Amino acid sequence: MLKRSAILCATLLVMLPGALLAAPITTLPQHAPFVSTLPVRHTLPPFFDQLEKRTFDFFWDTTNPANGLAPDHYPGPSFSSIAAVGFALTAYPIGVERGWVTRRQAAQRVLTTLKFFEDAPQGKAAAGETGYKGFYYHFLNMRTGRRWPDIELSSIDTALFMAGVLFDQSYFDRDTAREREIRAVAGKLYNRVDWPWMQPHPPLIGMGWTPEDGFIPHSYRGYDEAMILYIEALGSPTHPIHKDAWAAWSATYPKFWGDYYGREQLSYGPLFTSQYSQAWVDFRGIQDAFMRAHHSDYFINSRRATESQRDYAIANPMGWTGYGKSLWGLTACDGPGNFAVKADGKRRQFYGYAARGAGIVGTLDDGTIAPTAALGSIAFAPKIVIPMIEAMQAKYGKSIYGRYGYVDAFNPSFHDRNVALNSGTVVPGVGWVDSERLGIDQGPILLMLENYRSGFVWRVMRRNPSIRRGLERAGFTGGWLDGKPATQ
Numbered sequence: 502m503l504k505r506s507a508i509l510c511a512t513l514l515v516m517l518p519g520a521l522l523a524a525p526i527t528t529l530p531q532h533a534p535f536v537s538t539l540p541v542r543h544t545l546p547p548f549f550d551q552l553e554k555r556t557f558d559f560f561w562d563t564t565n566p567a568n569g570l571a572p573d574h575y576p577g578p579s580f581s582s583i584a585a586v587g588f589a590l591t592a593y594p595i596g597v598e599r600g601w602v603t604r605r606q607a608a609q610r611v612l613t614t615l616k617f618f619e620d621a622p623q624g625k626a627a628a629g630e631t632g633y634k635g636f637y638y639h640f641l642n643m644r645t646g647r648r649w650p651d652i653e654l655s656s657i658d659t660a661l662f663m664a665g666v667l668f669d670q671s672y673f674d675r676d677t678a679r680e681r682e683i684r685a686v687a688g689k690l691y692n693r694v695d696w697p698w699m700q701p702h703p704p705l706i707g708m709g710w711t712p713e714d715g716f717i718p719h720s721y722r723g724y725d726e727a728m729i730l731y732i733e734a735l736g737s738p739t740h741p742i743h744k745d746a747w748a749a750w751s752a753t754y755p756k757f758w759g760d761y762y763g764r765e766q767l768s769y770g771p772l773f774t775s776q777y778s779q780a781w782v783d784f785r786g787i788q789d790a791f792m793r794a795h796h797s798d799y800f801i802n803s804r805r806a807t808e809s810q811r812d813y814a815i816a817n818p819m820g821w822t823g824y825g826k827s828l829w830g831l832t833a834c835d836g837p838g839n840f841a842v843k844a845d846g847k848r849r850q851f852y853g854y855a856a857r858g859a860g861i862v863g864t865l866d867d868g869t870i871a872p873t874a875a876l877g878s879i880a881f882a883p884k885i886v887i888p889m890i891e892a893m894q895a896k897y898g899k900s901i902y903g904r905y906g907y908v909d910a911f912n913p914s915f916h917d918r919n920v921a922l923n924s925g926t927v928v929p930g931v932g933w934v935d936s937e938r939l940g941i942d943q944g945p946i947l948l949m950l951e952n953y954r955s956g957f958v959w960r961v962m963r964r965n966p967s968i969r970r971g972l973e974r975a976g977f978t979g980g981w982l983d984g985k986p987a988t989q
Contacts, residue, residue, distance in 0.1 A: 568617040591947075618690055634698045640652045697741075726777040757769055771857060830871055869912045906946065
């Protein structure tokens with residue numbers, strides 16, 4: 502059963518009908534002027550070393566070595582998610598830097614992946630194609646790499662895939678035949694994406710297209726995870742979109758700006774919207790027009806969003822089991838299923854895969870916790886993430902942690918054994934525990950752990966000329982773009 506489409510058509514439809522709850526919003530004095538500090542290298546307790554290695558192993562072990570396609574979910578039969586492939590392409594060099602695989606092994610896996618996409622068929626046909634106009638279908642057959650039935654050509658998922666492509670283009674910089682080919686094929690893949698074609702309502706970028714129905718009627722309009730999409734489209738050397746696209750995309754920011762749990766911020770409930778773009782792009786100390794006007798940057802904004810989610814859990818307005826400073830984290834993730842059952846003494850509505858979150862616009866919360874929500878924010882707010890993960894591991898680790906790190910989600914309030922679950926099982930004394938791990942949720946865990954520890958992914962991506970060009974055309978200035986040290 503398909504559970505994810507265009508990463509939930511980007512949180513445009515993030516809150517399900519009837520699921521909006523009044524979110525406590527308080528007004529505090531204006532925050533102090535924008536201040537940044539110099540970067541440092543961070544150490545973590547030994548458990549986090551093991552967690553990072555196991556999360557890397559998820560990508561290394563479950564990807565099809567014949568074509569580089571990474572599964573959407575594991576274990577069990579799965580289609581490939583091209584967004585998960587983007588995370589996998591970034592995972593391999595992390596493995597090199599950590600000594601888990603050799604540079605030669607990683608380069609060969611990367612080259613296999615890139616050459617598959619270089620040679621895969623692109624066309625308008627409803628079946629037998631991998632993509633069209635340089636974009637790719639959101640889900641592909643893991644073996645053949647062809648379109649999974651009825652799935653859309655996805656702009657955001659293509660952008661997440663391309664983030665991995667551009668990362669490898671910059672990382673594999675040695676003068677060897679294999680690494681020269683990686684750079685050449687990566688450039689070919691990125692340069693053939695016809696970004697303006699995916700603009701049925703310019704200057705905005707559309708969400709997707711299908712051969713059967715044409716363009717999806719919705720376009721990406723901030724604030725959400727589409728920063729990486731617009732930056733890549735603006736930075737293209739061959740098919741760039743007009744530079745006014747960023748202003749159009751960010752025009753709705755005032756809708757999402759305010760004080761949430763005492764912190765002034767751009768707020769959008771699910772934490773993946775803060776994490777996906779920032780897993781690759783270093784926003785520390787660089788500002789676009791909106792952030793300059795509000796004396797902040799996107800990194801600081803994501804710290805505030807993370808801290809506010811923790812405070813939402815402490816307040817626990819819906820009374821879910823376990824919520825507090827030692828258990829929090831709402832984002833797009835698996836869930837028990839779409840039904841209403843009795844839990845915590847009352848009848849409750851639960852969901853399957855959904856974009857759970859808490860923010861100014863609204864809240865979708867059914868008691869389901871996703872470890873990726875906090876771990877993907879470790880670089881933003883380590884002081885609250887690290888102790889939370891340690892407490893969660895101590896209490897729930899035996900049930901939710903295994904060979905490939907954390908399962909996608911669990912729900913301590915859900916104990917009903919009489920309904921057909923989407924996935925997972927009910928563990929006595931624990932609650933619902935997922936049986937799957939999702940590539941798009943494993944990715945932020947791995948990349949952000951490494952960014953917190955060393956800044957590695959950010960450092961490599963800062964070297965990519967297309968990323969720099971996209972940021973500059975979007976109006977970003979300051980920080981590392983102006984030759985100053987990256988800030989934290």
